[in-house]
Amino acid sequence: MKKELGIFVLLIVLCVIVSLVNPNFLLPINLQNLARQIGAFGIFSIGLGLVIITGGIELSVGSMMGLLGVLLSMMLTQWNFGVVLGLLACIALAMLLDLGHGLLITRLNMQPFIVTLCGLLFYRGIARFVTNDETKGFGTATGLDFLRYLANGNLLGIPMPFVLLIIISAITWVVLHRSVYGRYLFATGRNPEAARYAGINTKGIVTLTYVICGALTAISGIIFAFYTNSVSPANHGNAYELYGIAAAVLGGCSLRGGEGSVIGIVIGTALLQVLRNLVNLLEIPSSLDFAVMGAVILVGVIADQIFTERRNRRQIALMREMSAREAQSS
Amino acid sequence: MNNTPLLEMEGISKRFPGVVALDQVNLTVGEGEVVALIGENGAGKSTLMNIVGGAIARDGGTIKINGEPVQINSPRDAAAHGIEFIHQELSVLDNLDVAANIFLRREPTFGGFLKLIDRGRIYKEADVLVRKLGLDVSSRTPLSRLSIAQQQLVEIVRALSAGARAIIMDEPTSSLTLTETRRLLDIVHDLKSQNVSIIYISHRLHEVEEIADRAVVLRDGRNAGELQRSEINHERMVRMMVGRDLKDFFTGAPGEVSAKEAGAGFEVRRLRTLRYPKHNVSFSVAQGEVLGFAGLVGAGRSELARAIFGVEEAHETEVALDGKTLRIVKPQDAISHGIYLIPEDRRQSGLIVDFNVRENITLPNLDAYSSAKLINFGKETRAAADACKAINIKTPTTEMRAANLSGGNQQKVVLARWLTFAPRVLIFDEPTRGIDVGAKAEIYQLIRKLAANGVSVIVISSEMEEVLGISDRIAVMHEGRLTGILQRSQFSEEAVMRLATGTEG
Numbered sequence: 001m002k003k004e005l006g007i008f009v010l011l012i013v014l015c016v017i018v019s020l021v022n023p024n025f026l027l028p029i030n031l032q033n034l035a036r037q038i039g040a041f042g043i044f045s046i047g048l049g050l051v052i053i054t055g056g057i058e059l060s061v062g063s064m065m066g067l068l069g070v071l072l073s074m075m076l077t078q079w080n081f082g083v084v085l086g087l088l089a090c091i092a093l094a095m096l097l098d099l100g101h102g103l104l105i106t107r108l109n110m111q112p113f114i115v116t117l118c119g120l121l122f123y124r125g126i127a128r129f130v131t132n133d134e135t136k137g138f139g140t141a142t143g144l145d146f147l148r149y150l151a152n153g154n155l156l157g158i159p160m161p162f163v164l165l166i167i168i169s170a171i172t173w174v175v176l177h178r179s180v181y182g183r184y185l186f187a188t189g190r191n192p193e194a195a196r197y198a199g200i201n202t203k204g205i206v207t208l209t210y211v212i213c214g215a216l217t218a219i220s221g222i223i224f225a226f227y228t229n230s231v232s233p234a235n236h237g238n239a240y241e242l243y244g245i246a247a248a249v250l251g252g253c254s255l256r257g258g259e260g261s262v263i264g265i266v267i268g269t270a271l272l273q274v275l276r277n278l279v280n281l282l283e284i285p286s287s288l289d290f291a292v293m294g295a296v297i298l299v300g301v302i303a304d305q306i307f308t309e310r311r312n313r314r315q316i317a318l319m320r321e322m323s324a325r326e327a328q329s330s
Numbered sequence: 331m332n333n334t335p336l337l338e339m340e341g342i343s344k345r346f347p348g349v350v351a352l353d354q355v356n357l358t359v360g361e362g363e364v365v366a367l368i369g370e371n372g373a374g375k376s377t378l379m380n381i382v383g384g385a386i387a388r389d390g391g392t393i394k395i396n397g398e399p400v401q402i403n404s405p406r407d408a409a410a411h412g413i414e415f416i417h418q419e420l421s422v423l424d425n426l427d428v429a430a431n432i433f434l435r436r437e438p439t440f441g442g443f444l445k446l447i448d449r450g451r452i453y454k455e456a457d458v459l460v461r462k463l464g465l466d467v468s469s470r471t472p473l474s475r476l477s478i479a480q481q482q483l484v485e486i487v488r489a490l491s492a493g494a495r496a497i498i499m500d501e502p503t504s505s506l507t508l509t510e511t512r513r514l515l516d517i518v519h520d521l522k523s524q525n526v527s528i529i530y531i532s533h534r535l536h537e538v539e540e541i542a543d544r545a546v547v548l549r550d551g552r553n554a555g556e557l558q559r560s561e562i563n564h565e566r567m568v569r570m571m572v573g574r575d576l577k578d579f580f581t582g583a584p585g586e587v588s589a590k591e592a593g594a595g596f597e598v599r600r601l602r603t604l605r606y607p608k609h610n611v612s613f614s615v616a617q618g619e620v621l622g623f624a625g626l627v628g629a630g631r632s633e634l635a636r637a638i639f640g641v642e643e644a645h646e647t648e649v650a651l652d653g654k655t656l657r658i659v660k661p662q663d664a665i666s667h668g669i670y671l672i673p674e675d676r677r678q679s680g681l682i683v684d685f686n687v688r689e690n691i692t693l694p695n696l697d698a699y700s701s702a703k704l705i706n707f708g709k710e711t712r713a714a715a716d717a718c719k720a721i722n723i724k725t726p727t728t729e730m731r732a733a734n735l736s737g738g739n740q741q742k743v744v745l746a747r748w749l750t751f752a753p754r755v756l757i758f759d760e761p762t763r764g765i766d767v768g769a770k771a772e773i774y775q776l777i778r779k780l781a782a783n784g785v786s787v788i789v790i791s792s793e794m795e796e797v798l799g800i801s802d803r804i805a806v807m808h809e810g811r812l813t814g815i816l817q818r819s820q821f822s823e824e825a826v827m828r829l830a831t832g833t834e835g
Binding site: 174178179180181183184186187190191193194195196197198199200201258312315316318319321322323 | 639641660661662664665671673678679680681682683684685689693694696697700703704705724725726730731734735747
């Protein structure tokens with residue numbers, strides 16, 4: 001919990017600074033835009049974060065969103081799938097692809113980095129192939145109001161993607177931090193061997209986590225597709241997996257696995273989007289965009305390392321104290 | 331022999347979180363002297379040797395070489411003073427060849443700053459050195475193609491060629507066959523005659539009787555005594571190591587609790603592990619019985635345990651409980667039938683060391699503390715606290731990271747996890763490895779108590795005293811084969827050793 005508090009304070013401080021330097025930060029339109037971005041990025045980042053907690057990685061998220069985007073467009077505007085079937089097909093496909101990743105990783109013992117790197121290349125290629133490299137979109141097609149609302153609408157002034165993020169993070173929070181499944185996930189990520197000796201079906205847990213990541217990726221993908229309204233197969237979603245990884249790591253996930261929290265990932269996403277906003281509002285040359293992000297992530301992770309070390313030292317001291325007391329009393 | 335000893339360690343102390351590993355320990359080694367360092371697991375032998383070998387820092391005490399105080403802060407420092415450490419887990423690089431291993435970090439080079447390895451010289455010199463120690467392989471052979479015994483000789487060659495004046499051997503014979511052991515003891519004799527000092531750590535007391543000039547005994551991190559060549563005998567060493575009679579140590583009187591009902595209990599029929607596919611193993615453990623498993627390292631006992639528990643695949647497994655055949659292909663199956671394993675490697679397989687005590691204890695039985703798959707933290711914490719109290723796990727709070735507990739308490743956490751179920755069969759694999767004597771006695775009591783409550787217990791142990799003290803019967807394995815099962819009346823160190831080394835049957 002302390003970890004999340006630290007990064008939350010950092011987020012608040014950053015917001016205060018930006019709003020002092022440029023009060024436009026607090027304009028409703030800016031805040032709404034920011035929240036929309038946080039929502040869209042946050043949903044898949046949670047999925048990616050869960051995968052990172054298993055000790056794995058999912059690099060194909062961005063490409064998959066590109067592929068899903070063009071397919072969704074084609075399903076709705078060319079193939080007359082209808083909204084419900086289109087949505088379901090999109091989510092099902094993503095889950096299926098990630099099921100494949102999960103099975104390759106757990107059954108064939110392949111490294112997640114390699115499997116999902118292949119996915120990154122493969123899905124991008126397929127997206128460009130099925131579209132002949134032409135940009136797809138939804139134009140002014142009718143009957144898609146609901147989907148447009150999901151991406152661009154507001155509920156009581158709050159952007160829908162943000163509302164969805166809140167709902168999804170609430171559900172995943174319960175699953176990860178309060179349920180048996182979540183505990184197994186942490187155990188598996190921390191020490192798969194010991195988890196197996198404790199009778200946990202580690203392969204099943206890992207595979208399931210990839211599938212969940214797929215579902216969340218699809219939801220984000222649908223939002224992004226309608227948010228941009230046109231999907232370029234070569235660029236849509238490019239490098240988004242890196243945003244997800246960065247958010248997760250900022251939020252306290254360790255790439256070694258077994259560590260992280262939903263709230264941390266969400267705050268991490270918010271921090272990243274605020275940083276992007278900050279670069280805009282403070283008129284920092286946008287070429288420095290990535291440099292700023294890189295620097296903040298590095299500082300965040302170093303600080304976290306120091307805190308963890310300190311907490312552990314305190315526990316060891318407690319242990320010493322106890323054995324000293326015991327030695328005295330005996 | 332010289333008057334000033336080669337190595338003097340005085341008042342060496344070392345604390346680890348939760349334990350005093352060494353308390354004012356002294357050790358001297360003369361030139362060309364073979365000193366046996368003996369004591370039970372956790373007595374502090376390895377810690378002491380790691381200090382002189384430069385692997386860990388001491389908290390207090392002085393080290394002198396030839397009467398001069400020296401600082402040893404790294405293995406490099408130790409090597410510079412002529413001290414070489416040959417670890418039980420050999421530290422050879424098996425992706426390189428013999429010569430590369432011998433000259434590692436001391437490669438003869440040419441070409442100035444390019445530091446190109448002089449391949450002609452390295453092989454020629456290595457061949458000579460290897461021959462000299464009676465190792466009959468080319469120095470171009472990759473280490474991976476040598477046997478453990480040969481790899482060990484390569485380490486000795488490396489130590490000698492680095493100018494070693496004292497060689498520390500930690501359990502050098504633990505994975506060797508009888509002939510290989512014979513050969514190693516001869517080499518120790520030769521080294522002695524070349525005036526090289528040897529510190530010989532071993533649990534095999536007859537080896538100590540044979541080669542040691544002096545035996546230094548450690549117990550609970552303190553000097554427990556010293557025996558001169560003429561005084562060294564088995565009984566004396568054991569008494570000094572244990573510090574009390576074995577009868578006191580193993581309470582609960584094994585042998586008295588015998589099979590309660592015929593047919594009730596656990597049975598393994600024709601199990602073939604992947605490591606030893608040619609041999610099948612069958613045995614049974616009655617309810618309330620403790621069956622010890624003795625044998626040398628690598629005899630296939632741990633593989634057997636893992637196959638029974640379902641964490642490791644086997645060619646063929648058939649196990650039965652109370653005469654009913656069970657199908658076990660994964661740990662979940664074993665767990666659902668009340669068959670549990672407390673694995674050998676506590677920190678790697680037994681525990682999740684970064685989890686706290688509570689999470690470790692409740693991990694396999696989480697469903698018992700949850701409703702609709704959501705964990706009830708109050709219930710979970712109470713269960714963990716109760717478990718800690720029931721078997722006396724020493725921790726200030728159940729929220730303590732398991733990594734910070736002492737070895738004995740870590741082991742109890744692993745045990746506590748299975749006691750939250752109703753165990754029918756418990757398999758302990760080296761239950762007291764690296765545990766201090768006090769905790770050891772507690773674990774023995776727990777094992778006997780479990781048996782008294784009708785659990786079938788299997789104890790795999792490489793410690794002779796332990797396996798003789800705790801078991802009702804002892805099964806002995808040698809290279810994947812069950813070479814015999816001893817009844818209590820047949821128990822003796824010699825009988826176990828004969829079966830374990832495959833000299834019989």
